[in-house]
Amino acid sequence: MRLQAQNAQLAYDTRVIAEDLSLSIPDGKVSVLIGPNGCGKSTALRALARLLPPRTGQVVLDGKSIQKTPTREVARLLAILPQVLTAPEGITIEDLVCFGRHPHRSSLKVPSEADREAVEWAMEVTGVAEMRHAHVDQLSGGQRQRVWIALCLAQETDIILLDEPTTYLDVAYQLEVLDLLADLNRDHGTTIAMVLHDFNMAAEYADHIFVMHAGALVAEGTPFEVLTPELIHHVFGVESRVVDHPVSGKPLCIPVRQERVARPAPGRRGAKATAGAT
Amino acid sequence: MTVNVAMGRPVRRTAVAARRPWILVGSLLALAVVCTLVSLTIGATRIPFSDVLAALSGQRTTDGAEVVLDFQLPRVLLCWVVGIGLAVSGGVMQGVVRNPLAAPDIIGVTKGAGFAGMLLVLTLPGASVALVPLAAFAGGVVGAGLVYLFAYRRGVSPVRLALVGIAVSATFEAGIRYLLVKYPLDVNASLIWLTGSLFGRSMDTVWMALPWIAVLVPAVLVMAHRLDVLGLGDDLATGLGEPVERTRRNLLLLGVALASVCVAVAGTITFVGLIAPHIARRLVGGRHVVLLSAAAMIGVLLMLLADTVGRGIAAPLEIPAGVVTAVIGGPYFLYLLVKLGK
Numbered sequence: 001m002r003l004q005a006q007n008a009q010l011a012y013d014t015r016v017i018a019e020d021l022s023l024s025i026p027d028g029k030v031s032v033l034i035g036p037n038g039c040g041k042s043t044a045l046r047a048l049a050r051l052l053p054p055r056t057g058q059v060v061l062d063g064k065s066i067q068k069t070p071t072r073e074v075a076r077l078l079a080i081l082p083q084v085l086t087a088p089e090g091i092t093i094e095d096l097v098c099f100g101r102h103p104h105r106s107s108l109k110v111p112s113e114a115d116r117e118a119v120e121w122a123m124e125v126t127g128v129a130e131m132r133h134a135h136v137d138q139l140s141g142g143q144r145q146r147v148w149i150a151l152c153l154a155q156e157t158d159i160i161l162l163d164e165p166t167t168y169l170d171v172a173y174q175l176e177v178l179d180l181l182a183d184l185n186r187d188h189g190t191t192i193a194m195v196l197h198d199f200n201m202a203a204e205y206a207d208h209i210f211v212m213h214a215g216a217l218v219a220e221g222t223p224f225e226v227l228t229p230e231l232i233h234h235v236f237g238v239e240s241r242v243v244d245h246p247v248s249g250k251p252l253c254i255p256v257r258q259e260r261v262a263r264p265a266p267g268r269r270g271a272k273a274t275a276g277a278t
Numbered sequence: 279m280t281v282n283v284a285m286g287r288p289v290r291r292t293a294v295a296a297r298r299p300w301i302l303v304g305s306l307l308a309l310a311v312v313c314t315l316v317s318l319t320i321g322a323t324r325i326p327f328s329d330v331l332a333a334l335s336g337q338r339t340t341d342g343a344e345v346v347l348d349f350q351l352p353r354v355l356l357c358w359v360v361g362i363g364l365a366v367s368g369g370v371m372q373g374v375v376r377n378p379l380a381a382p383d384i385i386g387v388t389k390g391a392g393f394a395g396m397l398l399v400l401t402l403p404g405a406s407v408a409l410v411p412l413a414a415f416a417g418g419v420v421g422a423g424l425v426y427l428f429a430y431r432r433g434v435s436p437v438r439l440a441l442v443g444i445a446v447s448a449t450f451e452a453g454i455r456y457l458l459v460k461y462p463l464d465v466n467a468s469l470i471w472l473t474g475s476l477f478g479r480s481m482d483t484v485w486m487a488l489p490w491i492a493v494l495v496p497a498v499l500v501m502a503h504r505l506d507v508l509g510l511g512d513d514l515a516t517g518l519g520e521p522v523e524r525t526r527r528n529l530l531l532l533g534v535a536l537a538s539v540c541v542a543v544a545g546t547i548t549f550v551g552l553i554a555p556h557i558a559r560r561l562v563g564g565r566h567v568v569l570l571s572a573a574a575m576i577g578v579l580l581m582l583l584a585d586t587v588g589r590g591i592a593a594p595l596e597i598p599a600g601v602v603t604a605v606i607g608g609p610y611f612l613y614l615l616v617k618l619g620k
Binding site: 046049050051071072073074075076079080081082084086087088089090091099100102103152155 | 503506507509510511513514516517518519520521563564565
């Protein structure tokens, strides 16, 4: 495992988010970090991407402490797509994707053949090559997210970390973005690790799920191992039923309304409530 | 320190400027050269253009040519040096702080540098004039440091930056005035430090500033693509392998140094560093290598305008260039504040 957090204490200023976090991102797989708001999943991802130095403990990339490795060198091995992204005004898709070559280029040199090829490939894979001269501010949410992912791909790293890449996207765009990442993993063996909000999306796309709760890793494993009603109750505080996804066969968690849990006995709308609980 | 107000606004641009920004920069350069030639003919008296050409080809045959070489030429050359220095400094600061109101005069550099430069000249009369830019730089760093210290609250909001900057600048300005009272100087020197003026400057002054500008401006341009990367936000910039804090510090120091050199030779000229990058951004967009080049040319044009108007409008009286830039810059600054408030 190339990327690991080892006994990391993570904190912003004086607020400790995670006391003692250890996790290893499996190589060549799609991993997803899930957990309720404020559980520290984004913080953990930021630490893995060397954006947040651990107070104690360390994050290790290829056997070396990531904080002690020059940031440029890390950028050739690992790409990070933060949650909040702002494109420079009036920039074209191609110019934005070219930023992905930053870690490979020195100050005064013109783009090399390898740079051009990488940018071309990144735009092809993400399907934005045809509209390369379009301005980024004119794109829809899903298209824009694909451009940002193209930027990360142009970095040509084996590992890509993404912080909630589907937030604020319509469901069609969510699937589009996650399918793109799944294809990348399948076709190029890219290690993907991302934070997702929706545990059903996580179940559908992840090979490996990390569940975090109150700054600690409480479970990890395949979606089948991890997503159980007990764990969902413990971590998210809701009752749920876990059924098989009718198409993919992956676990599908259906949360149950508090009201139905508190009053399981059939009332006036008894027939309906019973149907919902089975 | 991320604030994305007003700079993220979509800007309408002419087709030429968007596709071929260097053509626009070249046009600005040509315009600046023309304005320079025109400016050389305007002094206490009108100088025939033929005398200007004669002087530029090195002939001191006429009185007009004498005036051009001894009085006019140093002034317009200083307009170039100071215009480029202030504009590039402002462009760097706006890019680094990601704040549309960042500029050397707003963040306390100008008055801080002015105070320190003056302190050196007055308290150590024996010191070499070559030390003035260094003293100004020290003052500029202190001024910027103070403003940053008081304005920083998990980021720097534009209006807070402006308010703190005005307070710190006013304090330094009071210091400058105190020094003027304590050590009475000739009117010329007072004008230079108080309002910024190019009156009575000689080629010595040009030679004092030119090496600094010739080194610092290329250094900034080499780092211009890093400014672009910083514009993507701290997290993504780090992810792309940019040592964000170090780059930001180095660029800010370059910006402070540029502004300080300008203050050391021309006094506290305000608003050029604020306005020039704004105009440039509207013309050529946000890519910093083009933006800074365009801003530099606009800075030169603003300085030439201010200096020429200042000495031509009520000749033989001299209105300091800094007064003219303030007359243009004050309303523009208000306009920016109003726009930010929306």
